[in-house]
Amino acid sequence: MSGHPSTYEPKTAFTRWLDSRLPIVRLGYDSFVDYPTPRNLNYWWTFGAILSLCLGVQIATGVVLAMHYTANAGLAFNSVEHIMRDVQYGWLIRYIHANGASMFFIAVYIHMFRGLYYGSYKAPREILWILGCVIYLLMMATAFMGYVLPWGQMSFHGAVVITNLFGALPIVGQAITTWLWGGFAVDNPTLNRFFSLHYLLPFMIAGVVILHIWALHVAGQNNPTGVEPKSKADTVPFTPYATIKDGFAVSVFLILFAIFVFYMPNALGHADNYIPADPLVTPAHIVPEWYFLPFYAILRAVPDKLMGVLAMFGAIACLFALPWLDTSKVRSMRYRPTAKLYFLIFVVACCILGLCGAKLPDDPVIPGLKTFTLIDSDLNSFVWLSRIAALYYFGFFLVILPILGLVEKTLPVPDSIAKPALSHPAHAPAEATASPETKG
Amino acid sequence: MLRKFSIIAAVAGLLVATAAPALAAGHPEEPKKVDWSFNGPFGKFDQAQLQRGYKVYREVCSACHAASLLSFRNLGDKNGPFYDAKYPNSNNNPYVKAIAAEYQVSSIDEETGDTVQRPATSADRFPSPFPNEYAARASNGGALPPDLSVLAKAREGGPDYIYSLLTGYHEAPAGLTIDPTKHYNPYFPGDLSSAWSGDPKHVPHGGVIGMPPPLADDRVTYDDGTKATLDQEAKDVSAFLMWAAEPKMIERKEMGFSVLIYLLLMSGLLYASYRTVWRNESH
Missing domain, CATH: 1.20.810.10 (Cytochrome Bc1 Complex; Chain C)
Structure with missing residues (x-):
């Protein structure tokens, strides 16, 4: 389970005996x-x-x-x-x-x-x-x-x-x-x-x-x-x-x-x-428990029940597909300033969805303000807020991450963990990002 | 690092905030905040108040409401209304025994198999006022008086809500048509828009409750000489119901204090160890 050469050396007669039969101590070590x-x-x-x-x-x-x-x-x-x-x-x-x-x-x-x-x-x-x-x-x-x-x-x-x-x-x-x-x-x-x-x-x-x-x-x-x-x-x-x-x-x-x-x-x-x-x-x-509220909000954001259910499960399916949705060669968003911004908005969108899940869909977000009715509800309502946030949720996975990886400008990635990029000013971003995947 | 922890705290705080449940439509009045003796991390039940509350419960509430999860022995448990350090086993507490013996409960005669009545013991549950739900509804105009055992946890606002409801009865505002056998209460959840003939933008808060105002000045006579005002009775019985719903609350808070002290010390030690272990490593 360790994926690297074992350096365990049993020290006692018992651990040597055990190690040649069930190397469980070795595994743990x-x-x-x-x-x-x-x-x-x-x-x-x-x-x-x-x-x-x-x-x-x-x-x-x-x-x-x-x-x-x-x-x-x-x-x-x-x-x-x-x-x-x-x-x-x-x-x-x-x-x-x-x-x-x-x-x-x-x-x-x-x-x-x-x-x-x-x-x-x-x-x-x-x-x-x-x-x-x-x-x-x-x-x-x-x-x-x-x-x-x-x-x-x-x-x-x-x-x-x-x-x-x-x-x-x-x-x-x-x-x-x-x-x-x-x-x-x-x-x-x-x-x-x-x-x-x-x-x-x-x-x-x-x-x-x-x-x-x-x-x-x-x-x-x-x-x-x-x-x-x-x-x-x-x-x-x-x-x-x-x-x-x-x-x-x-x-x-x-x-x-x-x-x-x-x-x-x-x-x-x-x-x-x-x-x-x-x-x-x-x-x-x-109301479900708080940890389900974002998904509950996505469910209620869609006027059709079946489509709502599909959207809710789709929100989780996006997570499974994520490794192939993100096209960027740079792994850490520390070196992807644009992606970092979209990520922060994504976190906020998830929290907004959670808030919407706890509220009544037709209640106004800003109390006392009446705007105009769009489709089935006033624009100033939690159902519309959840629609905007849900749209961003899916947009982040299905549009932003796939496209951003191809077009964004990334910062120089360090050569190694021990030597941060800053000590190598000669490295151009393009050069640095060219081979960030090399496994050591 | 502090900054990072503040971020964690902010995230956790936000999650908690989003968990706050939505308020009902027809929004009842916000319960009045009472400065309970058991509020806060070091709060304790006031034993004299619990005893007065028990008296209100027994002489007023228990005529219609059951509290079927409580046993008489609970009254003598630690932090309970009749706890006495001389009787760590509350079953032996003479006061509890005497209270139990005031009630008759049905039992099976082991000789004949007949149903008989016997005086309750401290191990018995509080007897219910009605044999079943239908009898309870029949005697209360179709409304079912809820069981009071965990009521203080089963209502938003807990004891504040119970106190506000008990003291909050007043004349229905003009324009509100309600069944003469029912009662208007601004703290009771409900939706009054269909009974309201006034401005639809200003539907009165609250709802219509089957229970007539149960408490009034001098509804009970307190043994400790406290003046039995409506306000006092409502406070005492609400505190009693909080104890009934969460009898281990004081034990919980006391243990929490020790646990937190322990965890703070352990975190300090672990942080010092962490700094020592990493002192020669850059990261």
Whole structure:
């Protein structure tokens, strides 16, 4: 898994014996101790470790919660309250698990934006990036099904809305929703299968994470310059250099995590989910968890249901195609000033989409201002704001990145990580960008 | 590096801001902010207030509302209304036992198999006022009084909302036609536009609630001599309901303080180690 020649030497008789039978210590040593890491990695690169921790925390707390939870439509809500009231430190375990999901998504979004900015999806890391996208998809499925389990009002009606999306597909739609529900409505069979899958998927995530790390260690880590390490001077051993930096970042991240768990444990949730599910009473506003809001906004931006569903899935499909959409030879946007600008607008567009997802589509963005109605809504409305932002989202992937790579003027890329470009003023941009892909 | 962390913080902050749920159409009045004793990272429940709140709950609310997730023993749990350090096991707390014994609960006679009534014990749940939802609706003009166990977490605004609702009843504004068995309350969510005959741009805030104003001055007599004004009763019962919904809140905040101190120290140590490890490496 390490992708570089092994330097492990077993020191004791036992480790020599073990090494010739199952070189697991060698694997660990080569992957997480001796593994050469670019020396210029910044704090944006610590989110891999943070995400591993998030996954571990979610699995550990989840296994304990499953010991006390009852997956039955009549009992689920009260079993969660039983955890909160009667299980020793149940409140702590549940709040860590519930807020842990949000922390996981905060970290994964930062991790993805980092990959996007520094071009970590470009050759030879396409598979690495796609595996990451697979993990993200699995995370979304897991989080969605997990939110259904407390069987509160938002759980139930959220499940109805999301599963109904598949009903928009022509011909097979109805059959798929019936199959998902295990009946003709969201009910006990739905809850049972969601619980089963919610327990299964994290282990699938863990499996894909292993592939993700494997692919990472074969291609080697990208770095802020986007230039591959060429010599030993460009790298440092993973331990202690990267481990200590990751450890510090994880600790700081845990502070944010702890503030949510101990002081605002319900801030990221929705009050309606403390009302037991009632199929006959629909909440005034069905809002998904914050991490789905940008996609929810894209869904609602399109007036047609089927097209909305396709746009929402298309937004994720763009991520999978990204390695082939970006035509630039320069990896890091540090040397792509124009791309950097478009990237920043992209981040803002994603946040605007998130905001639009939380608001009512017809509510005005600027209160009290009435402009004119276009198609179905006033121009000063969140639905129109989400349309503009969604257009930019797709434009960024499908128009800007493909064309920009061919026409933009890039800055000189350094020769190597250890020798930044500034110490080589003789290098012309064209010359410098000609061979940034050479692997060291 | 500080700059980078401020960026992380800004991103996280923005994500939190975007998560703020949308306000309902027909926008009810913003709940009044109350300076609760349990507000803030070091806030604690005021035990005397919880006891008064329990009295309001028992003598007024529990006539129609269930609180089925609570057991009598919870009243004697740490940070609860009748906690006594002498009785770490709240089942043994004599005050809790006495409160429970005031209620009759149905049980099965093990000799005959008949349903019998017996006095409740501290292990029993709070009995519900109605045998089922239909009985509850039949006695309340078709409206279902919600279970109060987690109500303070199940409403936007929590205890502020409950307090505002209880003290917020007033005459329906002229131009609003409402069912004479219902009551106008500006804090209750709803949409009044169809019942409003005035300017459609100025539909009154709030909604129509089935519950008549439950509290008034001197609705209860407090044992500790506190003057039982409407405002006082509403505050006390809202605090009690916050405790009922989140009985581990104080334990949580206390643990959070230790955890944060630990994490800050650990982060400091890790940062120092990081600087030491990297001191001879350029990066």
